[in-house]
Amino acid sequence: MTYILNIETATKNCSVSLAKDGKTILTKEIAEQGYSHAEKLHVFMEEILSETGISARDLKAIAVSKGPGSYTGLRIGVSSAKGLCYALGIPLISVSTLQVLAKQVVIENGFIVPMIDARRMEVYSAIFDKNHQNIKEVQAEVLTHNSYAEFDDPIYFIGDCQEKCQAVLTKLNFIFLPEIVFPSSKKMSQLSFEKFTNNDFEDVAYFEPFYLKDFLMSK
Numbered sequence: 001m002t003y004i005l006n007i008e009t010a011t012k013n014c015s016v017s018l019a020k021d022g023k024t025i026l027t028k029e030i031a032e033q034g035y036s037h038a039e040k041l042h043v044f045m046e047e048i049l050s051e052t053g054i055s056a057r058d059l060k061a062i063a064v065s066k067g068p069g070s071y072t073g074l075r076i077g078v079s080s081a082k083g084l085c086y087a088l089g090i091p092l093i094s095v096s097t098l099q100v101l102a103k104q105v106v107i108e109n110g111f112i113v114p115m116i117d118a119r120r121m122e123v124y125s126a127i128f129d130k131n132h133q134n135i136k137e138v139q140a141e142v143l144t145h146n147s148y149a150e151f152d153d154p155i156y157f158i159g160d161c162q163e164k165c166q167a168v169l170t171k172l173n174f175i176f177l178p179e180i181v182f183p184s185s186k187k188m189s190q191l192s193f194e195k196f197t198n199n200d201f202e203d204v205a206y207f208e209p210f211y212l213k214d215f216l217m218s219k
Contacts (some may be wrong), residue, residue, distance in 0.1 A: 002060045002196060005045065005084070006188035009037045009077030010069025010097040011116060011160060013182035016044040018052055022193030026052055027186040037076045045080075059090060061201075063192035065183060066094035067210035068124040068138060069116055074209035082204050091201040095191045096210075098138055101158060102128040103187040104180050110154030110173075111135070114183075117161035121168070124212060140212055143168050 001020055008015040008029075014037045015029035028044035030036060049056060064081035067074050085092045101114035107130050116124040121143045127136035141147070145168050148155055154173050157165060158180040166176055195201075 002193065003054055003058050004061045004063055004093070004189070004192050004196060005048075005059055006063045006095075006185040006192055007041070007077045007081050008065040008097070008100060008183050008185040008188060009041065009073040010065045010067055011073065011182045012070075013184060014040045014044070014073075015183075015185035016041065016048055017185035017189060018048045018054060019189035019193065022190045024186045024189045027184065029184060029186075031182050035070065035073060037073050041076060041080055056084070056088060059084075059088060061085075061091045061093050061192070061196050062088075063093040063095055063188055063195070065097045065100055065185070065188065067097050068140075068212035069097050071211060074211065078207070078209045082207065085204045091196070092204045092207060093192045093195045093200070094202050094207065094210075095188050095195070096126075096134075096138070097183050098124065098126040099128065099132065099134065099191065100185075100187050101180070101183040102126075102132050103191070104184070105156055105158060105177065107154070107156060110156060110175075111151065112156050112158065113148070115157060115159035115161050115165065117159070117164075121164065123159070123161050123165070138210070138212065145170070148174070 006017045013031035017027040018025045062081045098114045102112045112128040126138045
C-alpha cells in the first residue's frame with residue numbers, strides 16, 4: 001500500500017489530503033478565511049493522520065502543489081513538504097497547481113482553462129484537453145477580447161478570476177464554471193501516485209516552487 005500526503009497551498013485554499021494507491025481517503029481544507037495556511041496546515045496534517053490511524057512512518061512520499069500561485073502560500077506548503085521529507089527520509093513529489101485545478105472538471109469534448117488571479121486583467125493560465133493533458137504550457141497572460149478567439153470548441157474556464165474574465169471573454173463557446181474556484185489536494189491523489197510509480201521525484205535540497213512571477217502575494 002502506498003500512502004501519500006498531498007499538500008495544496010498555492011491559493012487561498014489551505015488543503016491537505018491522504019491518499020492510498022492514488023485514491024483520496026480523507027481531505028481537510030478551508031478557503032473561507034483567506035490565507036490561513038500558517039495556522040491550519042500542520043493542524044490538518046495531524047488531524048488526517050490521527051483520524052485515519054496512519055502513522056507518518058507509513059507515508060511513502062509527500063506531494064506538494066508547486067505553483068504558480070501565491071508566493072507566501074507556496075513557500076509555506078513547499079517548506080512543510082520538504083521538512084517532512086527530510087525528517088521521514090521519503091521522496092518529494094511536485095504537481096502542477098493548474099493541472100490540479102483542471103482535474104475538477106469532467107467534459108466530453110472541448111478544453112479546460114484553469115486560471116489563477118493576478119493583478120488587474122493578468123492571470124496564470126494553461127490549457128488542458130478533456131483527458132487533462134496539458135496542451136498549452138503555464139503562462140502569465142493579460143486577458144483581452146481576443147484571448148482564446150482562435151478556439152471554436154467549447155472552452156471551460158475555472159478558477160478564482162472568472163467574474164472579471166467574463167467582461168472580456170464573451171464568445172458563445174466560452175463556458176464559465178463559477179462553482180470551481182480553488183485547486184484542492186483531493187485532486188492531487190492520482191497525479192502524485194502516477195509520479196510515485198514513475199519515480200518522478202524532486203531534489204529535496206534544491207526544489208523551489210514555480211512562482212512564474214512574484215506579484216501574487218497574500219495579504
